[in-house]
Amino acid sequence: MDFMTLSGLLGGLALFMLGMQLMTEGLRQAAGKQLKQILQTGTDSDWRGLSSGTLITTLVQSSSVVTVATIGFVNAGLLNLRQSITVILGCNLGTTATGWLVALIGFKLSTHFFALPILALGMALRLLGRHKKLAHLGTALAGFGLFFVGLDVLKTTLEGFQQTFTLQPEGVGLLGLASALLAGFILTVVMQSSSAAMVVILSLIASTNLPISAMAAAVIGANLGTTSTAVLAVIGATANAKRIAAAHVVFNLITGMVGLLLLLPARQLLDNLSAYWDPVLLLAGFHTLFNLLGIILFWRFIFRLSQFLERLFRTQEENLSAPQFLDRNILTTPTLALEAMSQELTRVSQLTSALARQAISSELTEIVQLERQRDAILSLCGQIADYNQKIARESLSEETSKQLPIALRVTRYYSHITQLAAHLPTYYDTLAALANAGLNHQINEYQQAAITLIDSCEIQPDSCYETNAHLQLLHLEKQYQRLKTTVLEQTVQGHLPGSESITLLDSLSQIHQLSQQVEKAARYWSSMLPLQIRQQPTHDHSGAS
Structure with a gap:
């Protein structure tokens, strides 16, 4: 050639x-x-x-x-x-x-x-x-x-x-x-x-x-x-x-x-x-x-x-959204099915707590990743709600019938916590640009108190609600009111721009709502546990003073 x-x-x-x-x-x-x-x-x-x-x-x-x-x-x-x-x-x-x-x-x-x-x-x-x-x-x-x-x-x-190529008779x-x-x-x-x-x-x-x-x-x-x-x-x-x-x-x-x-x-x-x-x-x-x-x-x-x-090439988020305990084969035995749902809710609590901690402390800066985790947890909550309905179609004892609405309520709380946590990154820029050192210190203390409450309320197998969590929430409420007052005063005095003040108050309110939902989820979860576990003495695992 x-x-x-x-x-x-x-x-x-x-x-x-x-x-x-x-x-x-x-x-x-x-x-x-x-x-x-x-x-x-x-x-x-x-x-x-x-x-x-x-x-x-x-x-x-x-x-x-x-x-x-x-x-x-x-x-x-x-x-x-x-x-x-x-x-x-x-x-x-x-x-x-x-x-x-x-x-x-x-x-x-x-x-x-x-x-x-x-x-x-x-x-x-x-x-x-x-x-x-x-x-x-x-x-x-x-x-x-x-x-x-x-x-x-x-x-x-x-x-x-x-002329280079010719067709051979034999093919x-x-x-x-x-x-x-x-x-x-x-x-x-x-x-x-x-x-x-x-x-x-x-x-x-x-x-x-x-x-x-x-x-x-x-x-x-x-x-x-x-x-x-x-x-x-x-x-x-x-x-x-x-x-x-x-x-x-x-x-x-x-x-x-x-x-x-x-x-x-x-x-x-x-x-x-x-x-x-x-x-x-x-x-x-x-x-x-x-x-x-x-x-x-x-x-x-x-x-x-x-x-x-x-089932192939599953992402981490898709693996998170796949239930680990919701087995349809045990639906005909409602007590076992309720236990399976409780275990799945325990897992949701841990996933939601980890997400909320990261969002409050601004550790998770990749918003796309946070949104994927949110979608995975919301999908899991939806599947728990569907499983709850399937249990309800079986012949139930009086105790099981009472526990199903509670489980659904707890599921809804975790769904709300997840959505609130996923929205927090929209305030990251305002928090990062805050130049007031005293206000920054107060906000950091408030964030840390919220994380401590999340740690206390995270569900563990066979754990029950601790009264200390409610005390932590009351303490957090007081911090929130003081912090809100400080922000309003700083704005009126001209130390904070008006638009920045509104955004800051919104972010504090989001954390406040999230904390309330966290405490409610733990409290209602505790009422689902067997009576002998609920009557066990509580211990302070939060480390809060």
């Missing part, structure tokens, strides 16, 4: 990939919110999710853009994992449109006839478009034209290999198919684009005498190669991103197997048909066919796969 041939191959491929990138980015920007709306409204059912994924990927010619958007919607709670899997299936089907675009237009019409005028029109819109949407549409059109210019360069360069053996499959896989891994690899394969079949069966194996390899993009993209990513990537990998492996099962018995037939039919169209059809059959086989297992993936 001489320098001119090599430069033609690389240059044509570069033009094609640049054109695809411009087309993808232009369409994505021009569509804007419409893409999001399609994803949100077009996933109400599995079939609509599949259709949405196929349509959007066909339009923007990039499964990566759709996949990233899908991951974002799953992380935001707008899509569940099952819905996202149907979109990913649609993405795989949508990427086969590239082959049809090349087969029906790229090798049929003259580049000078349509590609160059489209490129010129696109650049004119990009440069002269007054509206951003029009300029983005111009970018997409320019990319569309450049796509076919690169394709033409690639095809023209590969025509020089016409392609298993070793040849394996080599072609590996070549397609490596090509996609190197270029990180199955569409680019597909164009190279179609250009080869259009410009040389390579057997179509070998190129079909290369198409399967390219389809499998897209899994490398998904795997590389989720290194260090969120759990949802890893689950979606895993679904993508599993599906592509299945479609690859389907493709091979189709190809092995039919490779000779394909080679014979290519003598009468356009091999480029045959190859594009084969690509679509095995992806479509893969979807049909995969369809009935979507729900099971989503359930399986939910």
Whole structure:
């Protein structure tokens, strides 16, 4: 291969990939919110999710853009994992449109006839478009034209290999198919684009005498190669991103197997048909066919796969939100079920106490992490409330019937504490900027007193409410009133800006409410314990004076 041939191959491929990138980015920007709306409204059912994924990927010619958007919607709670899997299936089907675009237009019409005028029109819109949407549409059109210019360069360069490759009468053996499959896989891994690899394969079949069966194996390899993009993209990513990537990998492996099962018995037939039919169209059809059959086989297992993936790649917060003691098998024995719920509430108390301590002391500065912990605890509280209702449907003793409302009340307290704690970081900046040393000292003492109360009220197995906690709360109430008076006086005297004063009072009030909820949760929890435990003498574990 001489320098001119090599430069033609690389240059044509570069033009094609640049054109695809411009087309993808232009369409994505021009569509804007419409893409999001399609994803949100077009996933109400599995079939609509599949259709949405196929349509959007066909339009923007990039499964990566759709996949990233899908991951974002799953992380935001707008899509569940099952819905996202149907979109990913649609993405795989949508990427086969590239082959049809090349087969029906790229090798049929003259580049000078349509590609160059489209490129010129696109650049004119990009440069002269007054509206951003029009300029983005111009970018997409320019990319569309450049796509076919690169394709033409690639095809023209590969025509020089016409005499190099010849179709063997005996067809392609298993070793040849394996080599072609590996070549397609490596090509996609190197270029990180199955569409680019597909164009190279179609250009080869259009410009040389390579057997179509070998190129079909290369198409399967390219389809499998897209899994490398998904795997590389989720290194260090969120759990949802890893689950979606895993679904993508599993599906592509299945479609690859389907493709091979189709190809092995039919490779000779394909080679014979290519003598009468356009091999480029045959190859594009084969690509679509095995992806479509893969979807049909995969369809009935979507729900099971989503359930399986939910248990994989769990984040710390998701592990926190998973109940450890709420066993549905013991619901028919209400006393055991109540004990299980009590143990889960003990765990919630400890999680909530840790979160509240961090929030009050300003130790947890990453608000996103705090919000995730909040969501995990709130999810756990919701599951406890549901479990409470299930116990209530059983035949209950009088004592158990009385304890269920108390348990629900305690659960609600912990839910409120969690929300109050998660809101405290909004006041961090005001507290950090406070220049009044005396006021700072009072606030620190108040924060420490609240943390001491939280320590005293944190539920431990078989512990009971200590009267000392109520005394601590009364002491904290007095601190709060003194501190509030000081802030108001400092503001009236002009030592504190008015806006800063309001924010500061709000933060102190949040801590005050949180402390009240903490004490109530511990007090009501104690009434759920067996009488013999409640009558045990209390000990002061708080260390407060």
